Amino acid sequence: MRNFDYHRPTDIAAAIEAARADGAEILAGGTTMVDLMKIGVWEPQALVDITSLSELEGYDVGSDRITFGALARMAEVGDDDALKTAAPVLTESLWKAASPQLRHAARLGGNILQQTRCPYFRDTAYAQCNKRNPGSGCAALDGGETNLHAILGGSDACVAMYPGDFAQALVAFDAEVTTKGPGGARTIPFADLHVLPGDTPHIETILNRGEIVTGITVPVTGALKASHYLKARDRESYAFASASAAVGLDMDGDTVRDARIAIGGVAAVPWRARAAEDSLKGGPLTEETAREAGRIAFADAVPLEGSEYKIKLGADVVAGALMTAHARATGGE
Template identity: 45%
Template sequence: MTPFTYARAQDAGDALQLGSRPGAKYLGGGTNLVDLMRETIERPVALVDVTNLSCDIEERADGSLLIGAATRNTALASHRAVRTRYPLLARAVTAGASAQIRNMATVGGNILQRTRCAYFYDEDGSRCNKRNPGQGCDAAEGINRYHAILGASPSCVATHPSDMCVALAALGAVVHLRNARGERTVPFTDFHRLPEDHPEIETLLEPGELITAVALPALPFAARSTYRKVRDRSSYAFALVSVAAALELDGDTVKDVRIALGGVAHRPWRAWKAEAVLKGRPATAETFRAAAEAELADAKPLHDNGFKVELATRTIAAVLAELKEMKA
């Protein structure tokens, strides 16, 4: 492991000052960063502990929630307003990792965990453009059952690992950021990048910039929502496919809907095409299937993961059918 310094920031201003040093990294729960440091994939020269930042979940007058970046995942999933008003988010968080990791991991850290695959970890035996830009991607022609079917590029076919982020994408969350020049906000669906020719650049964060909070919009129909994760085993496994969805009905017609997918792309995948097909249409099995097929029409499966296209299609349709029958 590369030698590094450690300092605990007292607030966001202190964190920005400490994090301005070249090679510095912000440390939340450390459940991803420390793991990558042990593998010598990440080699920060300085760690800035930001767990003293806000861990409050503020219920605002307009019905939205403001979630501090240092909020632990367990606290987020157990919060009354999250469980009752955004159950898809609570279920997504509890579907991720183990209870011990959720107790340590922070919201900001979860958002910033690196998109990765087994080839990314195999520093001595595999080529990886994310780890070493320009080196090549062995996953594209290797064992790629878990890899992307949407939005990938010849440079990288890894999938984003977070469950929580899929729910945030579906909800239309907004990321609050702070840097030396001030504060800004970014829609969550824009925050993570697709790989294109630079898979090593995963987010829109600027050097030294800090996530301070995440805002959930007031979305009353999100009370009728859920998260379904399809995986090889019942715990501590990344998704083959996951679906976060919320549904609003007007009688038997879809009035509004939110859908996002996990396990299929380099970033949490907002299913804009499926949503467009659904709005104003009858809430039937045929409509649900048609919407899912529209979203997956551009899928480009690899030699080991073609099954994901039908799996994602069926999972979207099944989740929507479940929500149709759910009491709002």
């Protein structure tokens, strides 16, 4: 690990000023940053520790919207009883992520910006990584192991998978992210925050240098209360998703009034399956229609050798999550 400067500003303006400098990176929980610094993937010239900015802490479960400060801790939010009732998909996606120790350290703002777990990105012995070394190539596409890589949203330059859980719930339910930066404050639809790799996989979000995520807002909808996050993984705890689904249903009797579906563990960015949602609206939710929605969610998948299993697994996860959400929507759970 190389030497670096350390800043701990006490107000947002000072944090923005420090973070806009070349080579500076923002530090919150540090659960990703410190790991990547230890293995030499990131070598920032300065760290800007924002954990003293108390105005970015806390959260509120309102009747029309749920708001989170960027520094709210994953564990605190995931264990909130009011939130478990109002939006189970949010709490489930948090407590199914990482270990208890990491959840107590990690902050929501950092969680949504976490880096890929692609082994070729995280191992500097591989020179070919367009995300780490733009223009160097992609070791995964050049004969490497691809069972952990994206089958949706990848490109000829990168097939790294976005690893987060909470982000799938946010993209499914039209969340927004608030930020402050050198250009002032702005509100960004969460669906627009992350960008597909294309020819520039090293550019992962639309955030500008020095721009700091300050909060997250989720509008309350009928489908949010009858929601569920289902995660399939190699082991029961502390493992990233092989496939996951964040879903919600709003029912009018036996008819689906609104459906929300996002899928994780399979895509380059948080991925909303709108065609699958549309296939359910206006009709009944049955095991057959749930399975069809799962198939539709993966209709455009482009698997690599070793990742074909994600298509069937992912479709089954979507169907299973929908059946649980249906039980919640109709009083069966």
